[in-house]
Amino acid sequence: MKKCTKTLLTAIGVTGGLIGGLWVGTKVTSEPAIRDIKPYFRHRSPYIFAHRGGMGLAPEHTAAAFDKAGKFDVDGFEIDIRMTKDEEIVVFHDAYVDRTSNGAGRVSDMTLAELRDLDFGYHFRDAEGSHPYRGSEDAKIMTLRELLEKYPDKLINIDIKDDPNSYEGSLIPSLLYRLIDELGVEDRVLVTSFYDSQIDRFHLYSGEDIALGAGEDQVRNAYIAYASGFKHMFSPKADTFQIPPQYNNIPLDKKGFIDYLQSLNVAVGYWVINEMDEMDELIQKGAHTIVTDYPDISHHLMKERY
Incomplete structure (x- = not known):
């Protein structure tokens, strides 16, 4: 023994x-590589972004939501994009239109004209349970081009949703880069995705000209390096981490983790934060960006405490 x-x-x-x-x-x-700070991040922080335009107040990803969020002085919009059958980039989250419209089917199987015929205010309910946006012209689908042109003073956080292994997913990084380049909006867009491979594909076109977010793999690697004591082994490829406060019972909102990422010039953003006290706590810890469904709540916080 x-x-x-x-x-x-x-x-x-x-x-x-x-x-x-x-x-x-x-x-x-x-020696970890410290990121150069892109123009996108040279404004006063914290940034307040309306999630899908502020989906708690109006139909997500529609002019109704973006217009309403603008009245609450948000810094920008967190949006998702997908590609249509006729290769237009639309501002949309789900693979299917069923949840948010009076139609049915995959976005990638429909043309832009077909999508424009749908009512994306159909299912939205307000606090009283009514449907104030049914039939509204402000509750139509928007293209990314329309969004960028309609709100020239807003920062746009773009999340690529199409699977990289799909036809539309293989095309959208190049289409997105060409649109950004054509409109000359490199300094006010951030491109990210849950798929690290989509970010890598986009980066092949953009180089270091456009701010990038981190995919799930990069976030995981950063946290392992932080928690294990091997922080010096991680070199970020992204300019920001857009993350939830917790993931699978792992706290991603520790001040130490935020400080670690900030030391690498990586801005830390949290989604989806809908309680004023939680917003305030995260900002106090050093959060750079707060993404919320309720820009009215964030507006009151910023007026009262900042």
């Missing part, structure tokens, strides 16, 4: 020594 205990302690000591040696070795040879 004593021999087993001695062997186990020896193994633990050797393992600890190896890990310690690895830490020292990598600390000497590794």
Whole structure:
């Protein structure tokens, strides 16, 4: 028994020594790359973004929502994009139109003209349970071009939703870059996706000219580096992390994690934050961006406390 205990302690000591040696070795040879700050992030923070235009107040991703959010002085909009059958980029979240319109079917199987015939205010209910936007011309689908041209003073956080393995997903990074380049809006857009491969594809076109968000893999790698003590081993490829406060019971809102990312010039944004006290707590910890369904709540917070 004593021999087993001695062997186990020896193994633990050797393992600890190896890990310690690895830490020292990598600390000497590794130096994390600190991001240059893109023009997109050179405005006064914190940024307040209306999630899908402020989907708690009006039909998501429609002019009705964007217009209403604008009245509450948001800095910009967090939006999603998909590609239509005729290769137009529309501002839309779901793969199907069923949840938010009076129609049915996949966005990628419909032309822009077909999508324009649908009522995207059909299912929206206000606090009283009524449908104030049914039949409204302000509750129609929008193209990304229309959004960028209609709100020239807003920052736009663009999330690519189409699966990279689909036909539309394979095309949309290049189509998106060409549109941004044509409109000359490089300094007021951020491009991100849950798919790291979509961000990488877009980056092939954009280079370092446009701000990028982090996909799930990069966020995971950063947190592992932070939690394990090997922070010096992680070099970010993104300019911002757009993350929830918690993921699978892992707290991503620790001040230490925020400070670590900030030391690399990575802005930290949190979604979807709909309570005033939580917004305030995250901002106090150093959050750069708050994404909310309710821009009226964030408006009151900024007026009262900032």
